Amino acid sequence: MKKIEIYVDELFKKIPQSQQKENIVKDIKQNLEEKVLDLMSQGKSEEDAINKAIVDFGDIEDIKMELGSNQSKKIEQARIQLGFSICGTVLITALFIFINFNYTPDIIWFVYPTFAVLWWPLFMLYRWLGLRQ
Amino acid sequence: MISSDIIRGHLDAIILRLIYEKDRYGYEMSKEISRRTDNQFQIKEASLYAVFQRLEKKGIIESYLGGVSYGGKRRYYRITSLGKAYFKEQIAEWEETKKIIDIFMEVLE
Numbered sequence: 212m213k214k215i216e217i218y219v220d221e222l223f224k225k226i227p228q229s230q231q232k233e234n235i236v237k238d239i240k241q242n243l244e245e246k247v248l249d250l251m252s253q254g255k256s257e258e259d260a261i262n263k264a265i266v267d268f269g270d271i272e273d274i275k276m277e278l279g280s281n282q283s284k285k286i287e288q289a290r291i292q293l294g295f296s297i298c299g300t301v302l303i304t305a306l307f308i309f310i311n312f313n314y315t316p317d318i319i320w321f322v323y324p325t326f327a328v329l330w331w332p333l334f335m336l337y338r339w340l341g342l343r344q
Numbered sequence: 345m346i347s348s349d350i351i352r353g354h355l356d357a358i359i360l361r362l363i364y365e366k367d368r369y370g371y372e373m374s375k376e377i378s379r380r381t382d383n384q385f386q387i388k389e390a391s392l393y394a395v396f397q398r399l400e401k402k403g404i405i406e407s408y409l410g411g412v413s414y415g416g417k418r419r420y421y422r423i424t425s426l427g428k429a430y431f432k433e434q435i436a437e438w439e440e441t442k443k444i445i446d447i448f449m450e451v452l453e
Contacts, residue, residue, distance in 0.1 A: 239393060243389065269378075
């Protein structure tokens with residue numbers, strides 16, 4: 212039975228840790244162990260049974276796709292980046308306003324750099340919205 | 345043993361059917377599939393768990409820990425009400441699909 216555990220652990224080694232992964236690995240081990248016992252009760256030797264269970268297991272690409280789909284992680288990252296870009300924009304704009312009114316109060320020019328900087332959070336916002344779909 | 349891509353596209357339906365009847369756990373399902381198809385089709389455990397993940401994410405099935413096997417608690421799967429509606433829809437769609445494919449797949453003279 213140790214062999215089953217080692218095999219499954221090896222298969223899932225590259226998938227990042229998560230509660231979901233833990234659950235699925237545990238279930239698969241249990242499933243395969245039950246299969247081995249079943250095959251043994253049909254008259255196979257333990258070694259044959261384990262080998263058959265492993266051969267029958269198949270390709271985990273599909274599971275990887277379901278688990279590894281870092282989509283939710285990417286969305287979370289995009290959200291943080293959006294927040295960062297908004298804070299950054301507010302700070303930069305505040306700085307321009309301060310310089311503008313402190314040094315050249317007669318000419319209102321801070322609007323121009325503000326518009327330029329606004330592209331940043333706007334871009335992040337659309338990226339985030341795009342990922343959320 | 346058949347393991348064609350055509351069946352692969354319908355694994356969701358096969359599994360939904362099994363848990364539509366009653367709550368089941370992983371190995372039970374793979375055994376049941378082999379039994380009902382007289383071993384003509386055996387599902388790979390890897391595909392089985394990929395389907396569970398996908399359906400659970402969509403809210404079509406849900407899982408819970410139930411009866412104890414020797415290795416700990418088994419995870420059972422049950423169909424949600426959304427899943428039931430989805431499965432009925434799938435059956436109707438399959439009927440239509442079959443008709444269309446049959447038009448072109450009649451045995452040649």
